Amino acid sequence: MSSSAVQLPTAATRRHLSDRQAKTVHKLTEAAVVELIEVGYPALTVRTVAKRAGVAPATAYTYFGSKEHLVAEVFWRRFEAQEVPPTDRRRSPAARATDVLLGFALVVADETEVAAAVTVAMLADDPEVRELRSRIGLLLHQRLSEALGDDASAAAISTLELAISGALLQVGTGHLAYGAIPDLLAQVSALVLKDPR
């Protein structure tokens, strides 16, 4: 690894991080993922993540005010870093919408533990988490609008946004299996965008 000067994702933690700080933050978010997979969200604490990252708890707390903040940051980084293929207007609006929604939902889908954890963490009413939620909501809206262009009303986009929120919520609470998401979202898109055929 030795990712000394690599371009780390934009930090949503504090403005103006030095390289050194960025690296510390990066170690923490990476450690958080591992911790999530190995011990699960409930057992995860800022302290254990700090330990795994080889960093003092107090240091971790200077960047992340809570475990929710830490986990939400993981989601944000992945979502932001996600590659967005250019819109292909030959495909139906519903198909395009499904792509965006799935991209969003599956950012963390490799590991189900991570997925559920992130969803729950995103709901905390922590100022840092609120900020991340806003950014994520905004970015999702942009990606949806861009993919759909004039093919969708504002109401349709709102509905899609509500539906994806609801879907993640239900996954987070365990009422919906992560594996069921693709079909469900495809259905929703088709319905909302009245896919011809």
Add this chain to the structure above:
Amino acid sequence: MSSSAVQLPTAATRRHLSDRQAKTVHKLTEAAVVELIEVGYPALTVRTVAKRAGVAPATAYTYFGSKEHLVAEVFWRRFEAQEVPPTDRRRSPAARATDVLLGFALVVADETEVAAAVTVAMLADDPEVRELRSRIGLLLHQRLSEALGDDASAAAISTLELAISGALLQVGTGHLAYGAIPDLLAQVSALVLKDPR
């Protein structure tokens, strides 16, 4: 008041509550509402609610394992107790759906504080809260299915459910004003059920 023998709502706390216990639980849920309105959700604790209800904290903890459980119970009781007018098939499916969804969303709408609190509380990953969520989800599904009958596909109902989850979520996180819900839900219903005006 002296509500000695009145029919209190079904308790989702423990099975087989004696009259005396039911009364204690009732005092607690009422006190929780007042507490929410007066000091807000973050400041609410099981202890303060117990105090307001004139009950020892330990007693409160025998019925509610956490403040989330307590608040979620408030929502459940109100939703369950809600009167459901018989389905009027002369109205459009979209209008019927909107009614059900609004009824759900506005159970606690009188006081915005309560609304936001409930939404957040519902998300806790507490076994008691999970149970309440299941019940609520089921009851909502029943009411929707009943109101729509054969006028809606399973996909449409799923979409409506996702949308209402998402809407409450966004309210809970402060990204959506409670007042905006009626219009939004009406839009969604119209779109999903292709209201032929």
Add this chain to the structure above:
DNA sequence: AGCGCTGCTGGACACGAGTCCAGGTTCTAC
């Protein structure tokens, strides 16, 4: 009236989260 059971009391306790700070370590500029 007296007995017994059920439910409530209240205070002590364990535990974990988040804060704070004085001191040590690493980086940067000269």
Add this chain to the structure above:
DNA sequence: GTAGAACCTGGACTCGTGTCCAGCAGCGCT
């Protein structure tokens, strides 16, 4: 190479949450 700044360390501290238990009170039964 050295000074100074920026950053990290580690351990102590506070505070709130949820648990536990020994004793007390209220209610139904005889």
